Amino acid sequence: MEEKRLKENRHLREQLDKLLKEARRNEQTQTSFDDFSLSVVAAQGPKELFDLILHDQKKFRIDEIRLCLVDRFHEVERLLTESYQNKYHGLSFIDTETSNLLISDIPDRPVLGTRIISKYDWLINIEETSKYKSAALLPLKRGDEIIGIQLLLSEDATRYNKSDGTTFLQKLGAMIAISIENCINRQRTLELGYQDGLTNAYNRRYFDERLKHEVDRCTRHKTDLVCLFIDVDFFKKINDLHGHQVGDAVLVRLVALMTEQVRSSDIVTRYGGEEFAIILPETGIQRAHEVAERIRSKVEAQKLIFDDSTLGITVSIGLASLSQIRLQKGSDTQ
Numbered sequence: 007m008e009e010k011r012l013k014e015n016r017h018l019r020e021q022l023d024k025l026l027k028e029a030r031r032n033e034q035t036q037t038s039f040d041d042f043s044l045s046v047v048a049a050q051g052p053k054e055l056f057d058l059i060l061h062d063q064k065k066f067r068i069d070e071i072r073l074c075l076v077d078r079f080h081e082v083e084r085l086l087t088e089s090y091q092n093k094y095h096g097l098s099f100i101d102t103e104t105s106n107l108l109i110s111d112i113p114d115r116p117v118l119g120t121r122i123i124s125k126y127d128w129l130i131n132i133e134e135t136s137k138y139k140s141a142a143l144l145p146l147k148r149g150d151e152i153i154g155i156q157l158l159l160s161e162d163a164t165r166y167n168k169s170d171g172t173t174f175l176q177k178l179g180a181m182i183a184i185s186i187e188n189c190i191n192r193q194r195t196l197e198l199g200y201q202d203g204l205t206n207a208y209n210r211r212y213f214d215e216r217l218k219h220e221v222d223r224c225t226r227h228k229t230d231l232v233c234l235f236i237d238v239d240f241f242k243k244i245n246d247l248h249g250h251q252v253g254d255a256v257l258v259r260l261v262a263l264m265t266e267q268v269r270s271s272d273i274v275t276r277y278g279g280e281e282f283a284i285i286l287p288e289t290g291i292q293r294a295h296e297v298a299e300r301i302r303s304k305v306e307a308q309k310l311i312f313d314d315s316t317l318g319i320t321v322s323i324g325l326a327s328l329s330q331i332r333l334q335k336g337s338d339t340q
Contacts, residue, residue, distance in 0.1 A: 075154035139163035144179035232294035241280035
C-alpha cells in the first residue's frame with residue numbers, strides 16, 4: 007500500500023514538474039512575444055520594421071518567413087522601399103489589377119498545415135518548398151480589408167498542425183498589420199515634406215538627399231546614373247502674357263507629362279522655379295537620350311488651352327552622367 011502511494015506521488019510530481027516546465031516555457035514565449043510586439047510597434051522606419059518581421063521573428067522557431075503586401079494604389083512599395091538601397095529578402099507586393107482573384111482567396115483567419123505551402127508558393131515565391139514540413143499563413147487585416155499575408159515556414163513537421171489553436175497567431179497578425187499601416191502612414195507624412203506644393207513633384211531638398219543615395223548605390227553596384235535637367239523655354243514670357251495662374255498650370259501639366267515618360271523608379275523633382283531635374287538610376291547615356299527626346303517631343307506636341315487661346319510650350323534638356331563624371335575626374339588626376 008505504501009509503495010503504491012509512493013509510486014502515485016512520484017507520478018504526480020513528474021506531472022507537476024512537466025506542467026511547471028511547460029508553464030515556464032509559455033511564460034518565456036509570452037515575454038519574448040511581448041518584447042517583439044513592443045519592438046515592432048516602436049519601429050521608426052521600413053528597414054527596422056522589416057528586419058524585425060522577416061529576421062528577428064525567426065527566434066520563435068521559424069526557419070523562413072515570407073511577407074506579401076497588397077499595393078492597391080501603386081504607392082505602398084514605393085513608400086516602403088525607395089529609401090532602402092537593397093531589396094528585402096522575403097518581401098513582395100501584389101496589386102489589385104493583376105491579382106484581385108488571388109487576394110480575394112486569402113482566408114480571414116490563420117491557417118496551419120502543409121497544404122498552404124503548395125497553395126501559396128506562387129504568391130510568396132518560395133524556393134525549395136520540399137524542405138519545409140509545416141507552415142502557418144497569417145492574413146494581415148485592417149478592419150475588413152486584407153493588406154497582406156505572412157507565411158511562417160518550418161522544417162519541423164510538428165511546429166504547425168491543423169489542430170493547433172490560432173489565437174496567438176491572430177494576435178501576431180493583427181499586431182504586424184497595425185505596425186505596417188502605421189509605417190505606411192508615417193512614410194506618407196514624411197513624403198509631404200519632400201513634395202513641391204504646386205506640382206506634387208519632389209522638391210530640391212529631396213533631390214539632393216536622394217541623389218546622394220543613388221550615387222552611392224550605383225557606385226557600389228558599378229552601374230551608371232544619369233540626371234536630366236529640364237528648363238521651360240520663355241517661361242517668364244508665359245507669366246507676363248498670360249498671368250501666373252496659367253504659368254502654374256503649365257508647370258503642373260509639365261510634371262504630369264514627364265512622369266508619364268519615365269519609370270516608377272525614376273525621380274521627378276522640381277529643382278526651382280521652372281527648372282526640373284529627373285534622376286534616372288541604373289541608366290546609360292543612350293537610354294537617357296531616348297528618355298529626354300521622348301519628353302521633349304511629348305511636351306512640344308502638347309497644346310494647352312486657356313481662355314479660348316492655345317498655348318504651346320517647349321523645353322530645353324541637358325544631362326549629366328555619373329560614368330562621364332568618373333572618367334573626367336580620372337583624366338584630371340592623370
